[in-house]
Amino acid sequence: MMSALLVVVCVVAIDVAHGALPYQNTNLGWDARVDDLVRRMTLQEIQVQLASGHGESPPIKHLGIKNLSWWTNCGRGDVARNATGYPQFIGLGASFDSDLVYRIAEATSIEVRAYYNYFVAHHERINIHRGISCFSPNVDVFRDPRWGRGQETFGEDPFHAGELGYIHVKGLHGKDPRYVRTSSGCKHYILSGGPEDWPVNRHKYDPKARL
Structure with missing residues (x-):
């Protein structure tokens, strides 16, 4: 909290x-x-x-x-703007290059912050995809291709996803000891890691009923 x-x-x-x-x-x-x-x-x-x-x-x-405006997507660049676009996480994961992941996250956060500063200076409404609260990185483990969103993850290995997720967070936050350039919010852990309706709908699953 x-x-x-x-x-x-x-x-x-x-x-x-x-x-x-x-x-x-x-x-x-x-x-x-x-x-x-x-x-x-x-x-x-x-x-x-x-x-x-x-x-x-x-x-x-x-x-x-x-x-406070939540929900700016910073996973592959500031996707809601005419900003620099980068490969999906699955491609970055295949690079095994943590420095590359860091530099992409850092560049993304600079552009997100720049747009935010522009909107504030021009008294524009700060809403979805205009704030500095990033719903990134995606640290789900790509465990089932039927999910359909595996391209948003760093891959199937939990350690690898965790290491690159950590680096991505560091890049988004910046190096200032007191203030963050943008804030990160890791998603979705295991909730989104599999098919939507097999064997049951993940949004309606009741673990207590299985006890």
Whole structure:
């Protein structure tokens, strides 16, 4: 929860270095600011911020938090823009080149951040595919070709996918010790790793019924 809400803290509108409240004080560390902010949020506010994964999380006006746009796809470049396009993950995985994966993620994050800065400067609405919250990398394991989205993964080996996924995250975040250039969100783990309806629909599977 703390790490997810850290993204929210990154977009809090703060005009002064020393705010009246600890979470507004940009001279404090992230842990102190996040802990203070979470204590001031209601359970409903926390739930809404963490549950709005497609589109926008609403603002929390009494805390000075603006809306946050989720869901920018950064897996093969900033795909929703006229930006540089790169090979699918399955091709990058076949390269076995972690430095290449890092440099592609780094270049992607620079373009995503540049577009975001442009939209903010021109007062354009920040919504899907316009923010800096990347739904990348895809760390699913390509275990069944019937799935249909295997090209989005680094391959069938869990270690290999994990190593390249880690490198991709590092490239998206950047090297600043305090701020991230873009935020990453690894997806989908094992949920999307197989056929949609075999042997049962993955969206309706009830493990308790199998006990």
